[in-house]
Amino acid sequence: MMSRLLTIRNVLRNGRSRSSPTRASSTLSAIFPRNNSPEPCHRYEPGGYHPVTAGEVYNQRYQIVRKLGWGFYSVVWLVQDLKDQRLAAMKILVGDLTTAGKRGGWDELGVLKVLQETNPQSSGYRHVCQLLDEFTHQGPNGNHVCLVLEAMSLSVLDVYCALPDAMPLPLLKRVCKHVLRALCYLHEECGIIHTDIKGDNILMTGPPPEEGQLNIEVDDDYLMSTTFKLSDFGAANFMSNRFAEVIQPESLRSPEVIIGAEWDTKADIWNFGCLVYEFARGSKLFDPHWANEKNKMNPTQTHLSQIAGLCGEFPSEFLDRGKKSKIYFDDQGFLLKGAGQYSITLEDLLIRAGHPSKDVSEISQFLSLMLIVDPRERWSASRLLDHSWLNNVN
Structure with missing residues (x-):
């Protein structure tokens, strides 16, 4: 395992908040690991x-x-x-x-x-x-x-890991708009679901770091002008051939996949919504392994309990579509284990990142449209691109 020093100069921030478009003279440096371990x-x-x-x-x-x-x-x-x-x-x-x-x-x-x-x-x-x-x-x-x-340059995960906590909102908006454009193309023109959207699958244009290069420096001009691209389609499914039964990184997995219901392009939207939250907050939205031993729950029970605590109870019509619903829910649609254990709002969580309340309200409203339990009600990539939170973002 080799580590590199990524230096980000003149990050868009104002004090603790990263949401102000005012540039401040600042330099952020962080060590981030690069996995150079050999393949088996x-x-x-x-x-x-x-x-x-x-x-x-x-x-x-x-x-x-x-x-x-x-x-x-x-x-x-x-x-x-x-x-x-x-x-x-x-x-x-x-x-x-x-x-x-x-x-x-x-x-x-x-x-x-x-x-x-x-x-x-x-x-x-x-x-x-x-x-x-x-x-x-x-x-x-x-x-x-x-x-x-x-050939591409660094990933968004590299940049996120080099920041001390949350990602500056102007930068996050650019990442968001570029990935949603990619998803709009995948979903609506190509009939493809990515199924594996994570920070290291969003890359920036530019040459790859040199071999052995331990010091990498990027600045606002690069971050705010580079093109972000969705990559790695090794797990992608066609809408006409959704062969995978379980998709997505565990903590980013959508409710329909968890309960064994049919999934489609909206699974990518949930997945990406969880990732956008993580970048905005500086920590994961859901942790299926949180206090499982203490609560005597397995990861799936914990995950569903956390989703219900944030997004509300699961609609009965949605649960009827899930092959695994009866493992986790009773006939009235209540969780068999973990009901009422978690209760919090996106605003409560995001305000802890130090963003101004106005910004927190806007991004929470935007994220709430991506994090709707029933995928039939969840917004599509094209609708999200028209949301006011992404106005005037290039």
């Missing part, structure tokens, strides 16, 4: 990772520079495009994902092609990390789909 060696096996060496050229065009990261199903490499003389990120998928019978509905390449081809003129198109090229490479562990993507 045992995954270099038939059907697993493809062995790569720096300097190798793939598809007679892409020369390996260095590793950017890895996941269970892929390793991502920084490459030099020898044709266009630009950097790109090449994601080499495990061999098993090239075999149709082992993909289990997964189709990252298909998702990326739809995002690439549907409507390049859409306002949301430029807020999606786009596929540049793709090919299949034959190696000792099988055939591997290789996805060549835009």
